[in-house]
Amino acid sequence: MTSVPVTPAPVVPGFHPDPSVCRVDDTYWMVHSSFEYAPGVPLYRSTDLVSWEQVGHVLARPSQLDVSAAPGSGGITACTLRHHDGRFWMVTTNLADGGWQTLVTAEDPLGEWSESVRMDEVRGIDPDLAWDDDGTLLVTYAGFGAGGPAGLVQQAVDPVTGWALTERRNVWQGTGGRFPEGPHLYRVGGHWYLLIAEGGTERGHAVTIARGPSPSGPWEACPHNPLLTHRGVEHPVQNTGHADLVQRPDGSWAIVFHGVRPRGASPQFHVLGRETFAAEVVWEDGWPRLGEWLTPAAGPVEVEELAGAALPVSWVSPRRLPGDVLTRGEGGWRLTAAAADPASDDAAFAGRRQEHLYCRARAVVAADGDGVGGLSVRMDPRHRLDLQVAGDVVRAVAQVGPLRQLLGEVAVPAGDVVLEVRAVPSEGHFSSTALGPDQLVAGVLDADGGFAELGRIDGRYVSTEVAGGMTGRMVGVWCSSGSVVVRSFRYAGADDPAAVPTA
Known part of the structure; x- marks a missing residue:
């Protein structure tokens, strides 16, 4: 490393x-x-x-x-x-x-x-x-x-x-x-x-x-x-x-x-x-x-952000208020799709800024009927890493420009599923073109808290130098069809990878 x-x-x-x-x-x-x-x-x-x-x-x-x-x-x-x-x-x-x-x-x-x-x-x-x-x-x-x-x-x-x-x-x-x-x-x-x-x-x-x-x-x-x-x-x-x-x-x-x-x-x-x-x-x-x-003291941060009846002040959505797609209901927050195309600018997303060089974001999600959605880390709709719950399957999918690639999938029991994306250190020598800013890892957690990785991508593909533009990474929940229920969302981050809380 x-x-x-x-x-x-x-x-x-x-x-x-x-x-x-x-x-x-x-x-x-x-x-x-x-x-x-x-x-x-x-x-x-x-x-x-x-x-x-x-x-x-x-x-x-x-x-x-x-x-x-x-x-x-x-x-x-x-x-x-x-x-x-x-x-x-x-x-x-x-x-x-x-x-x-x-x-x-x-x-x-x-x-x-x-x-x-x-x-x-x-x-x-x-x-x-x-x-x-x-x-x-x-x-x-x-x-x-x-x-x-x-x-x-x-x-x-x-x-x-x-x-x-x-x-x-x-x-x-x-x-x-x-x-x-x-x-x-x-x-x-x-x-x-x-x-x-x-x-x-x-x-x-x-x-x-x-x-x-x-x-x-x-x-x-x-x-x-x-x-x-x-x-x-x-x-x-x-x-x-x-x-x-x-x-x-x-x-x-x-x-x-x-x-x-x-x-x-x-x-x-x-x-x-x-x-x-x-x-x-x-x-x-x-x-x-x-x-x-x-320079402030830059210690680790760990926050539970969807625990109350109101959305956190840090949460935003592209092109609409987060309350337009994310509403509080019995058992959690219901996120409803805004369009059918999962790569569309209008796919429902609500979340917060990634604020640390290394982080973990975890969401407990249940798909509702034909709902398709889950957890995402994104620079924009065309540069992102998604965890997608659809029925009894969870998929990790990377989007880089027009290319959308399935990285891995796993069958899960009906009901709630625990999704997690991580930004972890990149590995390689400084002179190697393979050395990116970090790696993005997507997976699910089992009942004992064990992490099963479904896929990872070089973090450069969710960077400003590749995506272009003026914004930064966001982490949050998304839905491309029907609706999903988000039971909880937790963000943990630090600029020292060893100090990132385990969430």
């Missing part, structure tokens, strides 16, 4: 990209992009920037969020979260419903957020919110035009109607990296600062910054740009970028940003998606510099 390198721990692990953070009194609040999954825009809370708790979703109602037409990695892109004039403000882009930007507000972020104000004239992604000295709301974003991306642009917007009050004007385009995006404006002392991402969200990703006398510039680039990048360096966290700054109550500063943890043979593969990391920021000569990383 290959050795497992020590990797800095994210403050919010798993598929949580594009972090945006603000502070109110002693509490920090953070949101992330969510793409095709609903509810949208997961909301986290912390008192130290290191330990974060998910407390809900900002876009939690159908009237706020329509991702029914979102393809894989479509829908909700990068957000900005701010507190201004006694209210929380969150703006994001929904690429799936034709309305472009969506702005919601709340006095209490733990309560219901407002209905969406749409900005149809603000055409682009990654909107930022900032208020000029006269109270004008400025939206700075990566603009789209008839010929494609138009660079970073800015407009004044009426926050009540969403109407643009000005034509868009060009702002700073960065230091020359491709895809300048993810802008955030800050007023610090006598300067306005513009923080952006550039270089693309893959290996060239970076964070750069400029300052000027007004929120519209003109902009002076920081002499020691980039503020953050890992391109071309040996580090277990890569693709670092898309950041947001926040000031602590004591006047010190910190930064949150996303990155990935690739593993395996070159070009390496990441499976968890873009995760959120954090670091100290020190100001020198009027410019921020990156300090020490803020």
Whole structure:
């Protein structure tokens, strides 16, 4: 077995990209992009920037969020979260419903957020919110035009109607990296600062910054740009970028940003998606510099997630709310198919993010009549490993693009069956192309708790490098025909494979 390198721990692990953070009194609040999954825009809370708790979703109602037409990695892109004039403000882009930007507000972020104000004239992604000295709301974003991306642009917007009050004007385009995006404006002392991402969200990703006398510039680039990048360096966290700054109550500063943890043979593969990391920021000569990383204790986690009458806050579904397909009934949760095709984007799935490099997910499932479904680990509908209960047979099936392969099957007694998928270390030499990021193993448990493996695949086939897109692995339950009853679901994970609980 290959050795497992020590990797800095994210403050919010798993598929949580594009972090945006603000502070109110002693509490920090953070949101992330969510793409095709609903509810949208997961909301986290912390008192130290290191330990974060998910407390809900900002876009939690159908009237706020329509991702029914979102393809894989479509829908909700990068957000900005701010507190201004006694209210929380969150703006994001929904690429799936034709309305472009969506702005919601709340006095209490733990309560219901407002209905969406749409900005149809603000055409682009990654909107930022900032208020000029006269109270004008400025939206700075990566603009789209008839010929494609138009660079970073800015407009004044009426926050009540969403109407643009000005034509868009060009702002700073960065230091020359491709895809300048993810802008955030800050007023610090006598300067306005513009923080952006550039270089693309893959290996060239970076964070750069400029300052000027007004929120519209003109902009002076920081002499020691980039503020953050890992391109071309040996580090277990890569693709670092898309950041947001926040000031602590004591006047010190910190930064949150996303990155990935690739593993395996070159070009390496990441499976968890873009995760959120954090670091100290020190100001020198009027410019921020990156300090020490803020690293939480990354111990093992084991949770039972379908034990109560309400779905866990972490559970989501692609293109619909999980409550649309998963309902509480006598004896467990009934998952009902949304389409007959098991490879369809519309096959019912509900689950949670894989948040650790190594994990086990276990579900106790009973097929109902002609029901077909079970347990799945997936990047998207075309890249996944399924355990499928159909009558008295359990099958392990791998999907890689258009290819769907039966790996193994076993007859089981009528009634409940215990399914388990595992992400375990890959084996092989670092110079071998056979070395993937991990291995995915699927099997069933007998009455004595013994595990019978039905099949395994190289984890690269459920990775971003193979599947493409902007999301990360999800683990959960699925159904392609009829319905299945899920008695229980347990997730156990750790970044040290030896520390993963046995579930």
